[in-house]
Amino acid sequence: MKNQDHWDEIDRLWKAISRDFFVSLMLLAGLGDIKDETRLHRLLRNWDALCEKDIDIAASIAHGCELMSDGFSKLQDPSGPAARNEQRFNELFGVISIGRKANPDAEVKTVGELYKLGEAAIRSELDEDLEPKD
Numbered sequence: 001m002k003n004q005d006h007w008d009e010i011d012r013l014w015k016a017i018s019r020d021f022f023v024s025l026m027l028l029a030g031l032g033d034i035k036d037e038t039r040l041h042r043l044l045r046n047w048d049a050l051c052e053k054d055i056d057i058a059a060s061i062a063h064g065c066e067l068m069s070d071g072f073s074k075l076q077d078p079s080g081p082a083a084r085n086e087q088r089f090n091e092l093f094g095v096i097s098i099g100r101k102a103n104p105d106a107e108v109k110t111v112g113e114l115y116k117l118g119e120a121a122i123r124s125e126l127d128e129d130l131e132p133k134d
Helices: 004-028 034-053 055-072 081-102 111-130
Strands: none
Touching: 004 034, 034 055, 081 111
16 A cells, blocks of 8 residues: 555645646647746656656546547547547648649648649639630
């Protein structure tokens, strides 16, 4: 059985982790302020300390986070945030694929350049479709 000092330290680390968790979540989602990056680093330091102190507790918490994440997934809600994120990636890769297909010999250095080629190919095809037929 673990002693009271062990549980006190686990409690202290969990309080420190939970204090920075949601601010760090918002930062990683791109909705936070860059000044909060120090809170993310502190969260990760405390998480590492918790893992070192009691890996079983840390694994249980990580499992709980995974279960919560599943609750946000597209499997639970086909119109939820995860589904929207996947839709955005599919659209991005679709435009990139069109750009590559329309310009097979183009030398590009970034995904952004390939995306612009895809947009141009789509625009060109739409322009052709909208031209008056004689």
